Amino acid sequence: MKLFFASDHAGLTLRRALMEHAASLGHDIVDLGPDSTESVDYPDYGNKLAQALAEQPEAHGVAVCGTGIGISIALNRHRHVRAALVNDVTAATLTRQHNNANVIAFGDRVIGVETAKHALTAFLSTEFEGGRHQRRVEKLSPAS
Ligand code: RB5
Numbered sequence: 001m002k003l004f005f006a007s008d009h010a011g012l013t014l015r016r017a018l019m020e021h022a023a024s025l026g027h028d029i030v031d032l033g034p035d036s037t038e039s040v041d042y043p044d045y046g047n048k049l050a051q052a053l054a055e056q057p058e059a060h061g062v063a064v065c066g067t068g069i070g071i072s073i074a075l076n077r078h079r080h081v082r083a084a085l086v087n088d089v090t091a092a093t094l095t096r097q098h099n100n101a102n103v104i105a106f107g108d109r110v111i112g113v114e115t116a117k118h119a120l121t122a123f124l125s126t127e128f129e130g131g132r133h134q135r136r137v138e139k140l141s142p143a144s
Contacts, residue, residue: 002059006032006049008042011064014108046074061103068107092119096126
């Protein structure tokens with residue numbers, strides 16, 4: 001699967017660990033940065049990831065900031081993005097099955113690296129269930 005990774009400075013360490021993990025699982029990794037721990041603004045990187053997904057809708061995204069909250073908010077302002085802030089394997093699985101989430105978000109200051117890796121593995125190996133969930137997902141971005 002094609003995977004775009006983005007974070008802010010506070011999410012850089014976990015982003016890099018998760019990129020390495022996803023690559024080891026055979027996924028096609030695209031790193032949207034940043035490249036250093038110099039302070040940056042999470043909306044800029046959330047918007048960058050949203051733009052990448054607009055151009056390649058079949059891809060998925062991984063987003064990280066300190067809490068995972070700011071970058072999730074930024075991402076979910078885009079109609080085509082369903083970003084799920086996740087702290088465990090159960091939520092990572094259910095958000096694919098029920099919400100058809102196309103971005104998984106983590107808080108580097110919140111979740112342990114190993115838990116995040118397990119959650120990412122679950123997210124990447126779980127399909128959307130469709131059915132009754134399809135109608136609900138469609139209602140998230142109604143035609144304007
Ligand atoms: C950066 O200090 C921090 O505010 C940011 O990474 C994130 O946690 C915001 O939601």
